[in-house]
Amino acid sequence: AILIDEYDSPLQHSWKTPHHEACTSIYREVFAILKADDKYEKFVFITGITKFTQISLFSVLNNLSNISFEPEYAAICGITKEEVLMDFKPEINRLAEYEGWTFDEAVAQLTAYYDGYHFSRRNMVDVFNPFSLINALADSDLKNYWASSGATSMLPKFVDDMELKLGNFDPCTILRQTIETSDVTGGGAELFLYQSGYLTIKGYQMGVYILGFPNNEVKQALYETVLPALTLRSNGDIQSTQSSLFLSLQLGNLPEAMKCLKALIADVPYSNKKLASMDMEERYRLIMSTIFNAIGCRVEVEKMIATGRIDMVVETTNFVYVLELKLSNNGGIDAATEQMRAKQYAEPFKADKRKVIALAIE
Template identity: 70%
Template sequence: MVETNDRKLPVGIQSFEEIRKGGYLYVDKTDIIWQLANRGKKYNYLSRPRRFGKSVLVDTLEAYFMGKKELFEGLKIMQMETEWVKRPVIRLDMSRAGAEPESLKGYLDYTFQEYESLYEIETRGNSPLATRLIEIIKTAYNKTGLQVAILIDEYDSPLQHSWKTPLYEKCTAIYRDVFVILKSMDKFENFIFITGCTKFSQFSLTSGLNNLSFIGFDSEYAALCGITKEEAICYFKPEINKLAACKGWTFDEAAMHLSSYYGGYHFSSRNKVDVFNPFCLINALADSDLENYWFSSGTSPLLSKFEDDIKKRLKDFEYCPIISDTLETSDVTDGGAELVLYQLGYLTIKGYMDGIYLLGFPNSEVKKSLYETILPVLTSEAEQ
């Protein structure tokens, strides 16, 4: 827990319930969340870089679908939601599934057992995982009379780790076998929401859902994850003032330095809203300092697999054109360095014209991390 001016900042906290019950500062996105859940599409995939608040978003959706009205008191959604239906929810966090077929199957088996216990389904350990998931969805629907919300967080985590290894085909086979049933369960499902950093379409979860909408470039969701400049000023004025005092800056200078170091993300050609990485911004305001928080929290295993291409094209990444269809629809395994760097958050949208996106570094923290820290580390590892 970090306290700033007697205000509690949610450093590292991914539980919406803990944030609300613990009195932590919460940047209210619930109006956009309500629109997504009630006016959006039924099958959704949102890609955002690591540490961008995807898990908090999934947790908030879970609380909403479970009808936990008390957690939303005082938030924008209270002006929009009137029924607060307590809907059955099936949630999977694939970041807990490891990188090997056995750990992936083990995680799904354990999680399915929890839902089988909840809905009093006789566990059949020898039954295929897909059969068990079908039974869970049907039973949840039959026992409640309500369609099920299915939330899958960090779907690509096992695939990022296993790609370009002998384990990848086995992992994708599990995805294909288990999750292809979601399409056939349509009448039992109310809403499906999937998050990840990258897009692995071939042989993976998304290949079985050809009706899945990729909403990562939609203008209405450009600020669904992350914190806008306006939100930073509105919600964190005392913390920005404290940073300014510590550094000998004016308020405006502190805001400018924060934006230069942690902001600069854009996710839509039609909505140019400037977005901060929330993990970095909140840590910086908690510490009243500007540190390299994003790199310090880890890197994607995909970077090492594109190392040669990245090093050859370093000078290209300041202003990097890419065809819109390539950026918006291509599988990360079929693209080049610019595609993987965009999906991982090292590049962002700088402009758009006539079907061409212009990519570049979002901010100085990311640029410095890639040039001074990440690539030297990858090179050192490759030489060992």
Template identity: 40%
Template sequence: MERQGRLYPIGIQTFEKIRVGNYMYIDKTEYVYRMVHSASNYIFLSRPRRFGKSLLTSTLEAYFEGRRELFRGLALERLETEWTEYPVLRFDMSTAKHVDKERLESELNLKLIEYENVYGRGEGEENANQRFQGIIRRAYEQTGRQVVVLIDEYDAPLLDVVHEEKNLPILRNIMRNFYSPLKACDPYLRFVFLTGITKFSQLSIFSELNNIKNISMLPEYAAICGITEEEMATQMDEDLDILAGRMGISREKTVQKLKDNYDGYHFTWPSPDIYNPFSLLNAFADGRLDSYWFGSGTPTYLIEMLKKYGVQPQQIGGRKVMAESFDAPTERMTDIAPLLYQSGYVTIKGYSPVTQLYTLDIPNKEVRLGLMKSLLPGYLDRRTTDGLTTVALLYEAIYEERLDDALRLLQTFLSTVPYCDRTDYEGHYQQMLYIIFSLLGIYVDVEVRTPSGRVDMVMRTATTLYVVELKLNQSAEAAMQQIDLKNYPERFALCGLPMVKVGINFDMERHTLKDWVITR
């Protein structure tokens, strides 16, 4: 979508193409200057997919190639006084996804051949690490300048096998061997930059390379990727007005909808609010909101890891953990927190200096709904499409405060769902309802503590608070009696919303709701 001669760079990760093609560019070059003039020449940055890591790598490439003309009008042009051209070796490892041992070795071979055609190949260089080391040394000798190595998505070959005990060590050893020259070539290197999603330990991936500076959680680099609220308000000011016009709502409501759906990321604390750049730019280009980031990639490995660690849907967010618990190397994980955080499915929402605990939660509506849609098939067998249609009808009924109709609709639908394993316990139905009601876009929580016990489920719409108790093979009346006996509504008296008590009884044999009671 054109805006005053500019284009939105949807999926464009090349700095030169954006600048020459007059695409919108959110100026991040001050961070480039900060990195290349820092004390460390070896830097690692972890950010979720489609957050601008590749564009940042391409920007570094243009800088080290001395292409000053591309930075005209940007912060770096004002900050930099010396523009020195260096030999740059850039490796994009995203081309090595979904590969086995042979295909990974073939990919590395092709990448090395590209630079051997420029700098030559030494006699006796057979293995990938020998060839990589030879390229670095010859580039230094032939140009008389130290070499810059940029490795984008270094962990791409490993992500799809992170849950596999057999294949992960094999591919990890290949990559460790490939990266090993970075230590031995230190005298020849001016700057080394690596990006990735996950954080594999230096011991297993980078061998003895223990001088990498991890800037992922440093406050001064909090906004190096993504778009901040300030950047959107200033550098995209007119775009907001255009989007509001296309959506037919006020600018204020447009900003709030963008915030609800795409904002909420914090990669350190304190941190400015970070918007997902891929979703935000797509929304401006299309003139509407949609699930752009989550829809751009199926988190298969995430679903597998959730199963491996036995994580229930309601346990994904709302965690309080120490920094080492969610920023740990992937292969040393004791739970799924590091993968959830590093992949962008949860983010930092708060920090207590007293306890030194971080609060991790799902960042925004887009991620929450995407996660729940991905988890829904595990509860509805092959009826996921019908299930999402049912969710839409449920939303309409609950929005119109017709809860009885909503539960009758759910009862009818669940009675058609084929039998799934492990439906003989109350928690299965609690988890399923949590997913379904989360997809309605309303607040929902389970096992909510009160002075006299725990409420199975609490739902809050804009107009009503629902206190829900579940039973299995008992009766709805028994569920309602528990609500009244333990006086659960007293816990929520100060919320300011009318309260509705709901007792639901599930039939284990029929795998659906048997009866329910609703009282105000």
């Protein structure tokens, strides 16, 4: 029995470096031996995250079956809700006790943070990320374990201008042929993001997969990764301001929140050349939504309601912020305030138990 785990790790790390060809030639030799000696092999199981077909894995080992999309294996790489409720009751109760939640509230929070993966269009069973879930239950804390798993280090190699494109990936579509058979080096950003766990299957229609972010943990980790590239500041420079912004929004302290927001946004549209082709209002919308997503708020951009389209809705535990953005040469705060009043932008949130704050931003 031969088990090879993470076969793709050296290939990922050597991709776009002078060592890649030497790396692939070693693989070809190994796989050729596996093929030649298959009479001695009862069982061969190879796992990896990304798929590198150019190393002849599937032509040299042409008797392999790819089980990645098969319905009977849809829950093989994670923990289902049923298993969580059956096997982790004491840990969930402990988390609920620490946080002042009911058992059901604790399950709902764990689900929002770590669940949501689907691996087969024919079996859409929800799967929790086991690494994050088990860490959260061990620590009795909902933290972002994804960022510490090293999953973000490969992003720049496979996705160009990630900070500008992030809004295009949730949701996005990909052809069945591409997602099920293509090589990660030529399948586009969506394929890499799917294979590396940033996107998951949300639906399937007529030969096309619909993909989206699986959960809050992954979405926040992704936005946190791209924020320094968008603001042209180092991670260390913005950490303190980000945490102050999050606390201010949680407490409803608007003057402090606006001070932090200004500090993060200052000069970005002018110094970031990549944003130059975008409409000015669109640039600010992108920067602000990235900031809010990166600190862990729930964000909806251009939310459609009966009376119009709200620029941005930002949700925290205790508040719902309804934002309207206007450039100073387009009426500024007065025009934004008037639009929110005339179109009753706060109205759809009246039933929400949280306090609703309508915010005009110039």
